[in-house]
Amino acid sequence: MGVLVEHFAADADEIAAFDPASSPEESGLAMVFCKGWLHGLPWLAAELTGRDRSEFGEEKLVTALADGEVVVVAVPSEVTRALAGVTEERLAAYADDELLDEFETSWHTAIRDLARGAVATDRDLYCWMCV
Numbered sequence: 685m686g687v688l689v690e691h692f693a694a695d696a697d698e699i700a701a702f703d704p705a706s707s708p709e710e711s712g713l714a715m716v717f718c719k720g721w722l723h724g725l726p727w728l729a730a731e732l733t734g735r736d737r738s739e740f741g742e743e744k745l746v747t748a749l750a751d752g753e754v755v756v757v758a759v760p761s762e763v764t765r766a767l768a769g770v771t772e773e774r775l776a777a778y779a780d781d782e783l784l785d786e787f788e789t790s791w792h793t794a795i796r797d798l799a800r801g802a803v804a805t806d807r808d809l810y811c812w813m814c815v
Contacts (some may be wrong), residue, residue, distance in 0.1 A: 690709060707814070
């Protein structure tokens, strides 16, 4: 059994209308597919910015279905802003330091770009997980 993970951007109306029984991808929301990646965006923001993980706060539960088989959490806005501010140079340095392959590097870039889009359109980031 695996865990499906999708990070997505939504405004207040979109998250209110979102049906967690379907995925963000199925709902047409801006998203990044992250199957099995469970570290969380606060951890990634700390890694990419060199800041302490405790500076970013905790993700907050938005909804849970079927005894936790589907969970949606809100990503702290400080995490979204930190990720949006990561430069190409920092992403490249991180990829080199962590020996990331091309797929992993493109995934990190996609997460950063999702955060940039969220900031630019006054949306928040969320994480949808399904077991």
